[in-house]
Amino acid sequence: MSRFDVVALGELLIDFTNNADSEQGNPMFEANPGGAPCNVLSMLGNLGNKTAFIGKVGDDFFGRMLKERVEKQGIDTTGLFLDSEVHTTLAFVNKLPNGDRDFSFYRKPGADMMLSAADVDRVKDLLEDTKVFHFGTLSMTDEPAAEATKLAISIAKKNGVLISFDPNYRAPLWESEEKALDAMKYGFEQCDILKISDNEVELFTGLKDVEAGARKIKDEFNIPLVFATLGPDGSMALYGDMVVKKDGYKNPATIETTGAGDTFCACAVDYICRNGLKDISEDMLLTCLDYANAAASIITTRRGALSVMPTRQEVEKFLSE
Numbered sequence: 001m002s003r004f005d006v007v008a009l010g011e012l013l014i015d016f017t018n019n020a021d022s023e024q025g026n027p028m029f030e031a032n033p034g035g036a037p038c039n040v041l042s043m044l045g046n047l048g049n050k051t052a053f054i055g056k057v058g059d060d061f062f063g064r065m066l067k068e069r070v071e072k073q074g075i076d077t078t079g080l081f082l083d084s085e086v087h088t089t090l091a092f093v094n095k096l097p098n099g100d101r102d103f104s105f106y107r108k109p110g111a112d113m114m115l116s117a118a119d120v121d122r123v124k125d126l127l128e129d130t131k132v133f134h135f136g137t138l139s140m141t142d143e144p145a146a147e148a149t150k151l152a153i154s155i156a157k158k159n160g161v162l163i164s165f166d167p168n169y170r171a172p173l174w175e176s177e178e179k180a181l182d183a184m185k186y187g188f189e190q191c192d193i194l195k196i197s198d199n200e201v202e203l204f205t206g207l208k209d210v211e212a213g214a215r216k217i218k219d220e221f222n223i224p225l226v227f228a229t230l231g232p233d234g235s236m237a238l239y240g241d242m243v244v245k246k247d248g249y250k251n252p253a254t255i256e257t258t259g260a261g262d263t264f265c266a267c268a269v270d271y272i273c274r275n276g277l278k279d280i281s282e283d284m285l286l287t288c289l290d291y292a293n294a295a296a297s298i299i300t301t302r303r304g305a306l307s308v309m310p311t312r313q314e315v316e317k318f319l320s321e
Contacts, residue, residue: 002129002130002131003050003129003130004050004051004052004076004126004129004130004131005044005049005050005051005130005131005132005273006040006041006044006049006051006052006130006131006132006133006134006164006269006273007051007052007053007054007079007126007127007130007132007133007134007156008037008038008040008041008051008052008053008054008133008134008135009037009053009054009055009079009115009120009133009134009135009139009148009149009152010035010036010037010038010055010112010135010136010138010139010149011035011036011037011055011089011110011112011136011138011139012033012034012035012037012038012053012055012056012057012066012070012080012088012089012112013034013035013057013066013088013089013090013091013107013110013112014031014032014033014034014062014065014066014088014089014090014091015031015032015033015034015035015091015093015258015304015305016029016030016031016032016090016091016092016093017029017030017032017093017095017256017258017303017304018092018093018094018095019303027094029092030303030304031062031065032258032303032304032305032306032307033065033066033069033070033304033306033307034091034258034259034304034305034306035055035089035112035306036136036138036166036168036261036262037053037055037134037135037136038053038055038070038073038075038306039259039262039263039266039305039306039309040134040166040262040265040266040269041053041070041073041075041134041266042070042073042075042266042305042306042307042309043262043263043266043267043270043295043309043310044266044269044270045073045074045075046309046310046311046312047266047267047270047312048312049270049273050076051074051075051076052075052076052077052078052079052126052130053070053075053076053077053079053080054079054080054115054119054120054123054126054127054152055079055080055081055112055115055139056080056081056082056083056111056112056114056115056119056145057080057081057082057083057088057089057111057112058082058083058086058087058088058110058111059082059083059084060087060088062087062088062090063082063083063087063088063111064082066088067080067082069306069307070306072307073306073307073309076126078123078126079119079120079123079126081115081119082111083111083114086109086110086111086113086114087110087111088110088111089105089106089107089110089111089112089113090105090106090107090110091103091104091105091106091107092104092105092106093256093258095256103170103172104172105170105172105173107173109142112138112139112145113141113142113144113145114144114145115139115144115145115148116144116145116147116148117144117147117148117151119148120148120151120152120155121151124155127152127155127156127159127161128155128156128159129159130156130161131161131162131273132161132162132163132164132193132269132272132273133152133153133156133161133162133163133164134163134164134165134166134265134269135149135152135153135163135164135165135187136165136166136167136168136187137167137168137169137180137183137184137187138168138170138173140183140186141173141174141175141179141183146183150186153190157190162192162193162272162277163190163191163192163193164191164192164193164194164195164265164269164272165187165188165190165191165193165194165195166194166195166196166261166262166265167183167184167187167196167197167200167204168261169184169197169199169200169203177203181203181204184200184204185204188217188220188221188223189221191223192223192224192225192277193223193224193225193227193268193269193272193277194217194218194223194225194226194227195227195229195261195264195265195268195269196214196217196226196227196228196229197228197229197231197261198210198228198229198230198231201213201214201217201228204217205217210228210230210236211228211236211238211243214226214228214236214238215238215243218238224239224277225237225238225239225272225277225280226238226239227264227265227268227289227292229261229264229296230248231248231257232248232250233247233248234246234247234248234289234293235248235264235289235292235293236289237268237285237288237289239280239285242282242285244282244285244286244289245289246286246289246290246293247293248293248296248297249293249294249297249318250297251297251298251300251301253300253301254297254300254301255300255301255302255303256300256303257300258303258304258305259299259304259305259306259309260296260297260299260300261296262305263292263295263296263298263299263305263309263310264292264293264295264296265292266295266309267288267291267292267295267296267315268288268292271284271287271288271291271292290319291315291319294315294318294319295310295315297318298310298314298315298318
C-alpha cells in the first residue's frame with residue numbers, strides 16, 4: 001500500500017474573486033485560497049484520499065494563510081516551502097457578462113515560480129510512495145519551477161507512479177503561446193491520465209470538433225485515458241477505442257465557474273485510484289463522468305474552490321435528486 005493516494009505539484013495562490021460592488025460603485029474582491037493542484041487535492045481529500053502537496057508560497061500573510069487552509073483540508077504540507085524573499089502569487093478573477101472569467105495575475109515573480117529541483121529532492125519520498133502524481137503547466141512557465149516539475153515527474157515515473165496532467169492554460173502567464181504549447185506537449189508525453197478542456201483541445205490541435213481533437217491528442221501521444229470537459233455541456237472520456245459522453249448539469253444556482261474543472265479532475269482521478277487503468281468498461285466511464293459532472297456543477301454555486309469543495313455525501317444527494 002502506498003503512503004499517499006495522490007501527490008500534486010504546482011501553484012498555490014490567492015484567488016481574489018469579484019463578489020459585488022460597494023456603495024461607492026467599486027468592485028469588492030474576496031480572498032479565496034486557490035491554485036489548481038491544491039483544488040484537486042482538496043476535493044480528493046473529501047472523497048477519502050490521502051494527499052500531499054509540493055510547492056512554494058511567500059513567507060507572508062497570504063502564504064501563511066494558504067498553508068493553514070491547505071492543512072485544514074487534510075493535505076500533507078511536508079513539501080510546501082515558504083520563501084522569505086518572494087511574495088505569494090495573487091490572481092484577481094473578474095466574471096464577465098457572458099459567464100467567462102478574466103484573470104489578472106501578480107506573479108513577476110511569484111513564490112510558486114521559485115520551487116527548485118533541490119526543494120523537490122528534499123521531499124522525493126512523497127513522490128516515491130504515492131499511487132498518482134498530478135501536475136499542470138503553470139509550474140513550467142518559468143525557472144526554477146520548470147526544472148523542479150520535470151524532476152518530480154522523473155522520480156514518480158521511476159517508481160511506477162501513474163501520472164495525471166491538466167494543462168490548465170492561462171494565457172497571461174505565458175511569455176508566448178508557443179511556449180505554452182511546448183509545455184502542453186511535454187505533459188501529454190508524460191501522462192497516463194489527461195484532463196483537458198474543450199478550448200485547450202482547440203488551442204493545441206486547431207480542431208473545433210472536441211472529440212476529433214481529443215482523439216488526435218490521445219493517439220499521437222499514446223495516452224491511456226483522456227477526459228475532455230465541455231463546460232455546461234458535460235464531458236467525454238476516451239479509452240481504447242471507446243468514446244463515452246455524458247451531459248452536464250446546468251445548475252440554475254451557478255454564480256461562477258472557478259474550480260469546476262479542478263473538481264471534475266479530482267473525481268476522475270479518484271475513480272482511477274479506486275478502479276485502476278485496466279479493463280475499464282463503458283458503464284464505468286459513464287458512472288465516472290456523471291459523478292464528476294455533478295460535483296463540478298455543485299462547485300459553480302460557491303465562491304472559490306479549495307475551501308468549499310463538495311463532500312461525497314453532497315454529490316450523492318445531488319445525483320439522487
